[in-house]
Amino acid sequence: MSTLTTQDTFTPILESAPSNFLEQRLQGKDQYLTQGLPALKAEEYKFTLIRKKIEQTISDIRNAHVFDLDRDQVNQSIFPGFDGSVLVFTNGRLNLELSNYDENLSISKISDQQDLPLGSIAKAEKDPFVGLNQAGFPDGVFISVAKKVKIEKPVLLLSFNKSNEGQVIQPRVWIEAGDFAEASFIDHSVSMDDSPYFINKVVEIKGGVNSQLGYYRIQNEGAHAIEVSTLETDIREHSRFTSVNVSLSGDMVRNNLNLNLIGSNSEGNMYGLYLLNGKTHVDNHTNVDHTIPHAESNELYKGILADQSRGVFNGKIFVRQDAQKTNAFQQNNNILLSEDAVVNTKPQLEIWADDVKCSHGCTTGQLDEEALFYLRARGIDKTQAKGLLLYAFAGEVLEHIEEESFRDYCISLVSDRLGSKF
Numbered sequence: 001m002s003t004l005t006t007q008d009t010f011t012p013i014l015e016s017a018p019s020n021f022l023e024q025r026l027q028g029k030d031q032y033l034t035q036g037l038p039a040l041k042a043e044e045y046k047f048t049l050i051r052k053k054i055e056q057t058i059s060d061i062r063n064a065h066v067f068d069l070d071r072d073q074v075n076q077s078i079f080p081g082f083d084g085s086v087l088v089f090t091n092g093r094l095n096l097e098l099s100n101y102d103e104n105l106s107i108s109k110i111s112d113q114q115d116l117p118l119g120s121i122a123k124a125e126k127d128p129f130v131g132l133n134q135a136g137f138p139d140g141v142f143i144s145v146a147k148k149v150k151i152e153k154p155v156l157l158l159s160f161n162k163s164n165e166g167q168v169i170q171p172r173v174w175i176e177a178g179d180f181a182e183a184s185f186i187d188h189s190v191s192m193d194d195s196p197y198f199i200n201k202v203v204e205i206k207g208g209v210n211s212q213l214g215y216y217r218i219q220n221e222g223a224h225a226i227e228v229s230t231l232e233t234d235i236r237e238h239s240r241f242t243s244v245n246v247s248l249s250g251d252m253v254r255n256n257l258n259l260n261l262i263g264s265n266s267e268g269n270m271y272g273l274y275l276l277n278g279k280t281h282v283d284n285h286t287n288v289d290h291t292i293p294h295a296e297s298n299e300l301y302k303g304i305l306a307d308q309s310r311g312v313f314n315g316k317i318f319v320r321q322d323a324q325k326t327n328a329f330q331q332n333n334n335i336l337l338s339e340d341a342v343v344n345t346k347p348q349l350e351i352w353a354d355d356v357k358c359s360h361g362c363t364t365g366q367l368d369e370e371a372l373f374y375l376r377a378r379g380i381d382k383t384q385a386k387g388l389l390l391y392a393f394a395g396e397v398l399e400h401i402e403e404e405s406f407r408d409y410c411i412s413l414v415s416d417r418l419g420s421k422f
Contacts, residue, residue, distance in 0.1 A: 013136040028134025031124035048283040062166030081405035084153035092171035110140035121204040122232040140172025147178030162192035184214035191222035205233035221250040237263030261295040272301040273397040276309035283312035290323040305341035330360040
């Protein structure tokens with residue numbers, strides 16, 4: 001077990017980082033060493049003591065190595081009904097031999113893209129874990145959709161993770177789409193065993209004018225997995241971006257989602273569902289930055305928590321002085337099914353413009369006893385009635401997944417959880 005308690009924790013990774021992207025890596029290292037791991041009283045990590053968790057759980061502070069994988073394992077991990085491109089990763093690194101993808105996609109390893117403006121969207125100074133990833137990621141994937149190209153079928157980012165001569169996994173993903181391009185991505189991870197590991201993932205998405213992009217993610221890691229995931233995207237004129245994140249398991253999970261609305265008539269949507277039991281801890285931190293007039297954002301996160309699980313939601317909407325005619329909505333709703341379950345929620349609005357339409361709010365409570373009584377009075381037993389009410393609550397998020405096979409898969413997982421675990 002590690003006993004390191006300062007920013008020196010990740011020194012082995014900083015000292016063994018690859019030499020490509022030297023300028024960005026040094027910048028990331030600088031930022032990480034300046035900030036260090038979040039202190040126990042750090043405001044942004046107030047309810048998520050991830051530094052303590054890492055120090056208690058992760059003892060082999062090295063980037064985990066790739067491992068052997070065969071095509072049968074890949075095929076068995078693709079959810080039923082999926083039809084589209086598949087990019088396969090082992091411990092964050094792309095395996096091109098096991099991948100297959102649409103010929104209209106440009107795919108390569110990040111190490112082959114030396115001129116890539118890495119870190120220009122997800123900036124290292126914003127968060128120490130972004131700095132750590134930028135300084136020490138082994139390699140990543142570069143995905144490009146050309147101007148006016150529509151990728152008809154979804155792209156599955158299928159990641160296989162496990163401790164392997166190191167317990168730190170640092171995926172790096174860069175996605176760019178040209179003007180009028182369309183594509184959707186599904187991010188799905190598979191734990192190969194129940195060993196502890198730490199994932200520190202950064203995804204940067206750069207959309208063109210009139211682009212239409214979707215990024216759907218399910219987190220269903222092993223019970224001892226610790227994860228920090230950062231997704232940041234620039235949304236330009238007349239463009240639309242939608243994110244849906246479904247969190248089901250893991251030890252401690254922190255999701256950072258940042259949408260930068262930098263073009264007029266742009267639209268950013270973020271939806272999330274966390275369905276937690278046991279001692280799982282999930283923290284969703286979101287940030288929407290309205291910088292220009294005539295843009296819209298929609299945000300809905302819902303949580304169902306049982307046993308001794310804990311959920312955190314901290315959502316911020318910034319409306320800058322020039323961002324007149326902004327329309328921004330934010331809502332967080334939670335149901336607690338146990339006296340030991342805890343949720344900390346903090347929706348925030350900061351508005352410097354005066355001609356806007358913005359709203360935010362949160363609710364936390366138990367199941368509606370009146371609705372439960374109504375269903376039972378019509379011959380539905382208590383367990384089934386409870387499941388129906390919970391599913392109706394969760395379904396409002398799942399319906400925003402536009403990819404049918406993935407939506408059906410998530411519905412199946414959520415239905416099983418609601419039917420058997422709660």
